[in-house]
Each structure stands twice: as structure tokens, then as C-alpha cells.
Amino acid sequence: MKTIYYSVHTQTWFHRDKGCTYTLGHNNHALSFSEQIPFLSFRVKERHGKVGPLVGILLSESSIPHLQKRQKRYIEMINSHLQTSGGIGIVFTLNGVRANTLHGYIFSEQNEEWIETITPLPDVVYNRMKSRSEEKSETFRQFIQWLHNHRIPYFNPCFFAKWQLYELLHTNERLRPHLPATVQVHTIDDILTMLHTYKHIYMKPNAGWKGKGIFTLTYTPTEEIIFERMHERKLLSRIDELNELYKLTEYIAQQAIDSDTFHGNRYDLRILAHYNNGTHTISGIGVRLSQTQQMTTHIPNGGRKIPYRLVKERFHESLLHTIVRECGLTLSEHLGFIGEFSIDIGRGTDGQLYIYELNSKPMIFDEPEIQTHGAKRLIAVFDQLSGFASS
Template identity: 55%
Template sequence: MTVVHYSQDRDIWFHQDRGRTYTFGCNGLLSFSNDTPSFSFSIKEKNGKIGPLVGIMVSESSIPALLNRKKRYIELISHCLQEAGGIGVVCPISAIGEHTVHGYVFVPAFDRWVPVTAPLPNVFYNRIKSRREEKSAVFQQTVSLFERLRIPFFNRTFFTKWEVYETLAKNERLRSHLPHTVPALHIDDIRNMLQTYGSVYVKPNDGAKGKGIFRLTNSLLSKTILYEHINGQKTIVSLDELAPLLEETRYIAQQAIDADTWNGRRYDLRVLVHYKHGSYIISGIGVRLAQTQQLTTHVFNGGTILPYSEVKQRVDEKALHSLLAACGKEISGRFGFVGEFSADIGVSKNGTLYVYELNAKPMIFDEPDIRQSGAKQLISLFAELAGFAPS
């Protein structure tokens, strides 16, 4: 370990190890100075290279919340990075230049985020919150810069539900763990699925947290259809009543699985997964329990948290690890390197695991142990990608 200092007056990083030469970031030489530092960090050193310096990309609109100490997970990552001998610089896309970034580091001595200028980091971690921003010209130009300079970058983009299904379904082994899914471009697409399976979920293709989801179930006796949505349910006579929805939003239709239940309520697994040394490992498993209406398990829409220990004996963890390792490999092949993702996994009544969704920007888990484990795995991944992993 060595010590790196920062001068707020001169807006520079420097060291005070006379006679030593250090590189800092992906392309920066760290200068020697006897200046009095504004603050300092202990940082790892490997063959004259110090770091890792990690860029954490966030939306411009997230900066006020960051500075007001409302981005606790980002703060946790920064804290864990510093404990491990690294530095995290939080920055919006607009603050990333050809050679430097303008962002914020958390300084424990000040107990706040402090603005800094830093060399381009060794690795960038994408926590931008909107698909629109990822489609912007400045984002695409920045990604091109990373590619040109060979700066590791993850996760490059949000997934859509159809892209994930289409990708995973090409793998014969994974196919049996996927509920049959089709793009719902026309009412007939839903009608055919409903005739085949009797009950289907209809989900916005680029939705999250259960927003906009509804379920349709055939009632054979009355020849009507039960339409369940977040705020209630009703009976409809014809699917044509739903046609206006398809004009507004792109949906997918997904086979409803005969899911296992706990005390009469359906549950899903929420699994956090990270890349590590050429494969993917599980960093934590949470459980989400549906409301009594059974439509969605997302806490945002009324689902509740269940300790994993309550259903652990019903889950084949070896099969789950193998399933998610294969998923990680497939989505990295499709979307570019995926260093982290979360998975919504269903468990059927006979114990079969089903991949409902994969998410490129994992939710912030409510369970403290999963948050801590996830941060720890991220720090290890930053070190691996930046060349600071233990030899």
C-alpha cells in the first residue's frame, strides 16, 4: 500500500514517495509534490501501478441525491473500495473527457462527497438509470472512447425481456428452464398463448419492478377471461378490449408457471450474480412473496420479503448455480461483457427452476447481507479487471 494525496486548491493528485514513479488510472502518471494535501487515501500498489481507480457512472439527475447522502449503495461501494485500497469516482457521462473525469469521491475525514478531477479510471461501472440516456449520442461516444482505450466497462446496456428470452432460448440446455415467451405485437399473439397455456403474464418489454404487468386466465365455464392487474381484477369477454394497450406499449406474453407456494402465496427467488475468474457466481439469494392476488412479487408493487431459509430446502442450489453461470455466459455473448446481473427465478411445484427475467442493473437488495456481499464481489471484480487481483 502507498498513499495518494489530493490538493483541492491545485486540483491534482500526487504522492510524496521521493524517488518513486507511479501510474494512476488508465493513462496517468502520478506526480511527486511536497504540497500539503487536502485529503489522502491509502491505495494498493503493484509494480509501480496504484489503484484501482474506478469510475462509477450515474445519471446527471442522480448527482443531487448523491451529494445529499441518499445514494447509500453507491456510498457502500465507495467505502468498500477504499477499505480494499482503491478509489471510486462517481461521475455523469457528460463529465468524462478524453483524458480526465470530473466527479466526486467520498472523503471519510470530511464525511461527504468532494468534487475532484481525476485521470481516466482503470475500469468503469455503469449505474445509469435510464434507457434514454444509454441511447444518447454522448453515451455512445463515451463507450467508443472506452473501446479505443481498452478500458473495461460494464454493464453496457439495459436488457429487454424479449432480447433476454431470445438469447437464452438459443441454448438448448437453458430452453427447458424458460417459460414460453412471444412478442405480443397483436392481440392474436396473446390469444394463441392463452389457448395453449390457459394463463399468461403480459409484461412491458422494457419494464421493471413489475410495473405494467397483468395476467390473463381463461375461464372455461363462463367463456370469459380473468384480467388481473396491480390495482385489482375484472372479467372481460374479449381480448379485443385490450387492443389499445398494445398500441401504447410493446409487450411480451409469457407462459404462467404452476409455481410453488409458501403458506398459499407464490414466491420467486431474486438472485444476485457476479463474474469471477471466467465464470459467474451467486452473491446472494433473496425471496419475494406475492400478495394474496398473486400477480407480482415485487416489493415496489406490494410483494413482501421472505427469509431464504424458509424455502432453502426446496431449492436445488447446485442446479441454480449452474443455470445462472450458463445465463451469464450467454448474455455476455449478446450484450458485451456483463460483470453483474440479477435474476428473477421461479420454482415450480415439482422443483424445476425457471428464468423469468434477467436484469442488467440489479435492484438494491433490501437484505443487508446481500448488499454487503454484492459490494464485496464488485470490489473483487474491479480489481480483477484493472489488473490488481492477487497473483
């Protein structure tokens, strides 16, 4: 590896290897030679005179104050692993994009703080914007076009919507048996049809996350409808009551699976997956167990983590690998390059595996070993996309 430097005072990148020539970034910015005393130094990989990779990490503008207060531990961890492996990460927002440079923040391990920095164009961009509405903005659309024009690889392209995901995954005959029956809600009749068919259904916001807004409906033998959401259960006097509580056209209705249990509570797998040399593979598997309620297993809603080894024998791991591979393949074919995703998989009482959720921007895993391994796999994706992977 080589060492390059950044001067905060002159806002320039340089090296101190007399007689050598190096370039940095997608636009092959030539680094100058200087013997000045450097402020920041970085150990980087070198391939035929090009050093890096330089990775742009796109955040929402509202995330920057939290970043500067060191409250974005996932982003900080990625940068730490990047620097350890011989790369540089610059965190930026859409406001930091210029014609030939990025204005953003690089974490200084020496000073233990984020420092405002100007870099050449990145070799690859990693999208971690937190808002669906921001991704629908004209500014974001123009940025994606700008990346295309410069032929800068990027991932992931967008948040996943539940109905869009179902439609895409349903085109894959290998995945079809693992999808609970699902419909997009247009009218109350769509819900009634699902209830009459499956008796117990989940209602999920099409753009929801972390289990927010989820409720269930159960059709009883006496033709009553039980409504249940977090810490509330009641009989509906009429199905139209739902219109007073929710904007149902923003929901999907999904068959509720009779779930396998562990010590009497339902559970599901949280699988972290990354792209690796042409396919998608598992980076880690966590397990979430419901506790105070049986609706979701999300930890903020009362779920808890348990070690995968406790339920491992109930799963054929070759099938889990197949599901992950086919999900990555199908999504990349329709949505553009998918570098990482997480997937929630449940096991029915009949032993069948079901895909419950799939997220393009995985949440932080509570298992440190999964999060650490996932970060290393992410850096490997950066290397592959930028041409710095080991041969």
C-alpha cells in the same frame, strides 16, 4: 498499500514518498512528489509502480443532486468498500468526460461528503445509468466507442429487454427448459394464441422493471377472459379492450407457471450474481413472498422478504449455480462483458425451476448481508479487470 493525495486547490494528485515513482489511472498519469499538506488522502494498492484501481462509476446527470445529498446509499457503499480495499471510485456523468481526464465526485470519508474532483482516465468503468433512453442516445453511443478506442474495460453494457433476453437465453440448450414459453406481441392474435395454448398468461412490458405495467389474462372454461392487474380484476367484454389500455406492441406474452407456494402464497428467489475468474457465481440469494396479491412478489407491490433457509431444501443449489453460470456465459457472448446481474427464479408445483426475470443493474437488496457481500464481490471484479487482483 501506498498512500496518495489529492489537492482540491491545485486539482492535482501527488505522493509524499521521496525517491518513488507512481502512476494512476488507465493512461498511467505520473503522480508528482510534494510535501504540501494534503487535503484528501487515499490508501491504494500498488502493482509495479501503478496505484489504484481507479474506478469510474457512470451515473445519470439527474442522479447527481441525490448523490450530493447522500441519497445514493448504494453508490456510497460501493465507494466505501472500494476505499477500504485500496481503490478509488470517481462518480461521473457523460458531461464529465474529457480527452484525458474525468470530472466527477469522490467521497471523502474524512469529511463525509462528495467532493468535486478531477482524475486521470479510469482503469475500469461501471455503468449505473438509470434510463434506457439515455443509453440509446448518441452521446452514450459515442462514449462507449470512446471506451473501446481507449481499451478501457466497462460493464454492464446496457439494460436488458425481456424479448431480447428470451431470444438469447433460448439459444442455450441448458437454459431452454427453464424458460416459460414467451412471444413478442405484434397483434391481438398473438395474445389469443398464447391464451388458447396456456390458459393463463402474463403480459409484461418489454422494457419494464419492478413489476410495473404487468397484468395477467386467464381463459376460462366458459371461454371468457379474466383481466387482472394490481388490485383490479374484471371480465373483458372483448379482447380489443386491451388496445384501449396498453400499447401492446411494447409487450411480451409469457406462460404463467403454476407456482410452488409457501404458507399459501407464491414466492420466488432473487439471486445476485457476479463474474469471478472466468465464470459467474452466486453472491447471495433472497426470497420474495407475495402477500396482498399473487401477481408479483416485488416488495413495493406488497411482497415481503423471507429467509432463504425457509425454502432452501426445495432447491438443488447445484442447479441454481448451473443456471447462473450459463446465463452469465450466454449474455457475455452476445452482449459484451457482464460483471453482475440479478435473476428471479421460481419453482413450479412440478419442481421445475423457471427463469422469470434477469436484470443487468440489480436493485438494492433488502438483506444487508447480501448487499454487503455483493459489494465486495463487485470490488473483486474491478480488481480483476484493472489488473489489481491478488495473484
